[in-house]
Amino acid sequence: MQKEQLYKGSLSTIVLKLLNDKGKMYGYQITREVETITAGKLVITEGALYPTLHKLEAKGLLSVEIETVNNRPRKYYFLTENGKKETVTLLNEMKAFIRNMNVLLNPKPA
Amino acid sequence: MQKEQLYKGSLSTIVLKLLNDKGKMYGYQITREVETITAGKLVITEGALYPTLHKLEAKGLLSVEIETVNNRPRKYYFLTENGKKETVTLLNEMKAFIRNMNVLLNPKPA
């Protein structure tokens, strides 16, 4: 996804949250959207994204709907009920991670 | 380090920042300190920590000083000059990561 190792483990959270907000998206669109939102600071590689989408689908968190636009197939992904629940869980874990990092990296002046 | 994949890539940053603040620490002490600071929410496993310390030493970011306390050897680690520089870099990367996550996960209501 990026040079930095930090982003490892955050891709699923990002994808699920985007789908949660947008309703449905296709892979290529997700890469564009993330790049736009973060002003190019975060670039999701397709080598990371597609396997992740397939994994989330296999886990029953996403469903697929194929549409053909301009003679090219698009695979739209959207959250299942379990996917919605998992999104909440992962967002809470991310918040907890950030809280813990703030505690560790900005210790209160005792 | 933890169940969650999120923490991958953050261990070096945590270790360097702790050493930056405390001056010198030994491995076991680091595991205790992190557990204390985070109120048990983050537990660093030794299987993760020791290889990381050795890696940081091999990269010239840490130096070692062995002391014997209660007949048991302690390996105190402390930052080299390069280690201090790298600490600044990694802390900035962590801040950038958190900023990007906030942008992605809390999009401003357009």
Place this chain on the structure above:
DNA sequence: AATTAATACCTAAGTATCTTGGGTATTTGT
């Protein structure tokens, strides 16, 4: 006195997630 927990170090095999570097095919812009 014997056992367990705590202190203090370590490694190796396995797993997960990513990067890198490809591949296919159509459409749009130069």
Place this chain on the structure above:
DNA sequence: ACAAATACCCAAGATACTTAGGTATTAATT
């Protein structure tokens, strides 16, 4: 005509961890 953008995909390798051990001393518990 060619390059860039759109749109999907996979496989090999790298990295960072988890899990599950191992050694040895000291302190606490039964």
